[in-house]
Amino acid sequence: MPVKPSIKPADPRFSSGPTRKRPGWEPSALGQTSLGRSHRSGPPKQKLKEAIERAAAILEIPEDYRILITPASDTGAFEAAMWSMAGARGLDIFSWDAFGQRWLLDARDELKLDDLRIFEAPYGALPDLSKADPARDIVFTWNATAAGLKVPHADWIPEAREGLTFCDATSAAFAMELPWEKLDITTLSWQKCLGGEAQHGMVVLSPAARARLKTYRPAWPVPKVLQLFDAGDDHSAMFEGSTINTPSLLCVEDFLDGLRWAMKEDGLKGLVARSETNLSVLEDWVERTDWVEFVAADPATRSNTSVTLKFAGDAAGLDADGQRALAKAMAQALEREEAAYDILAYAKAPPGLRIWCGPTIDADDVAALCPWLDWAYETVRG
Ligand SMILES: Cc1ncc(COP(=O)(O)O)c(C=O)c1O
Incomplete structure (x- = not known):
């Protein structure tokens, strides 16, 4: 029988989501002031706003970009983006794992986009990103969690482009540098790189994405929880922490704890x-x-x-x-x-x-x- 190693990892949690919490986390680290209050009232709204502001600072989001909080984790965030903004022009989709495949199914089988180009690769390789057409919208995943493959850079996306880039960055944000000038719509959740509680997503919007929201209405019905249209207004209350529906304020407190830890980690x-x-x-x-x-x-x-x-x-x-x-x-x-x-x-x-x-x-x-x-x-x- 092989000899067992004498030392074990101090924390055996190596799951890819939800992930382990930050070192030293305890339930007592969570603030309590927002709990049991309306999320539209002063202190809880302040917490939601603080979560947005701290995330923006750590992610080094450009000044003219905006962030909002969505329901239903990264899937909710990404599908809200697709349901609210896809279809204005042709769309190129790049997929190399089960999550990219999900966005592909959304585009092809649910939204039934007729001007759709699909670029896929088997697990272990990336599709040919050079095929991306800047005149069209582009959908891709920065880090394909199931495959364990990320895009190494965004040189294949021109800064001057007519289409929008939709980027699922849920297992990349807070652990990889993201070139914001190449990303119009970026989504993430709280339970990946910062070890937060699940069920909330964030959408980061470039000025071009907000212009799309302001001027375009898709042909398909959009359920309320997927409606980002109000974010077409640069002064939308969504960017101040006004959420589409009721958020979990306990999750917000936990995310804030992760963000404070992140700041201490430089x-x-x-x-x-x-x-x-x-x-x-x-x-x-x-x-x-x-x-x-x-x-x-x-x-x-x-x-x-x-x-x-x-x-x-x-x-x-x-x-x-x-x-x-x-x-x-x-x-x-x-x-x-x-x-x-x-x-x-x-x-x-x-x-x-x-x-x-x-x-x-x-x-x-x-x-x-x-x-x-x-x-x-x-x-x-x-
Ligand atoms: C790349 C990627 N996209 C989407 C999802 C779905 O995320 P959620 O469960 O937060 O909706 C995951 C979950 O692991 C993921 O890794």
Whole structure:
């Protein structure tokens, strides 16, 4: 029997969402003043506004961009953007994991856009981004959480463009630099890089996106929870924390806690550094380990948040079911030992493991995890 490593990660939570909370988090860290009050009344509204302002500061959002809070997490935010703004011109959609696929289905099967071009890639590669046409709208995911692949840059998006870019950045925001001048509509949730509570989303709007909201009404019906039309007005109350419907003020308090922690970590720079250090710990281990490799073939596309690994060497010779069973048994063994929770690859992704390396994870925990991964592999393979 392989010998168990003597040190365990201090926190075994490596899930890709909801993710672990920031180091030192306790329920008592949450403010209470907004609880049990109307979200339209003074102090709670102030908290919602503060969440927007702090997020804008940490994400280094340009002055002429605006942020609003939406219901239903990142899906709610992204679908609100699509239902409210798509269809004004032709749309190019780029998809390389299950989430990109979701936006594709929305565009093709729900909104039934007739002028739609689809660019897809199998797990492990990016589609040909150079095909993006700046005269058209562009839909893409900055970091495809299920695939573990991010776009390395936005050089393929011209600054001067006629269409709008719709970017799902939920597992990128607060852990990767985002070139705002290339992004017209960007969405994120609270339970990824800052370890917040789920069910709220944010939409970041460029001036061009707000102009679209002001001048365009889609042909399809838009449910109230997906209506962003009021955000066409630069002075909309939405940008001051007036939400579409009732938000969870406990989630807001928790998000504020994450934002305050982020500031203490030196803002975006510090968050990106924490996440990249975590990835580099795994990179060193993968480099010296013969049974594993990254799903992302090109290192430039390797996610520093949702890090995905597949089998190499002997184990890669197993068929897909065999590899899936191996990964599952490893993940279960690690969970039983309380060395790692929730690290099985996304169901539709190549069989293997997915390890969250976002900013709330400590590098020491990633380092402590590596010998446990070897232990699990050797134990299950026998
Ligand atoms: C890239 C991406 N898009 C969308 C979603 C869906 O997000 P939510 O559950 O916040 O609606 C996820 C969830 O993991 C994701 O990773």
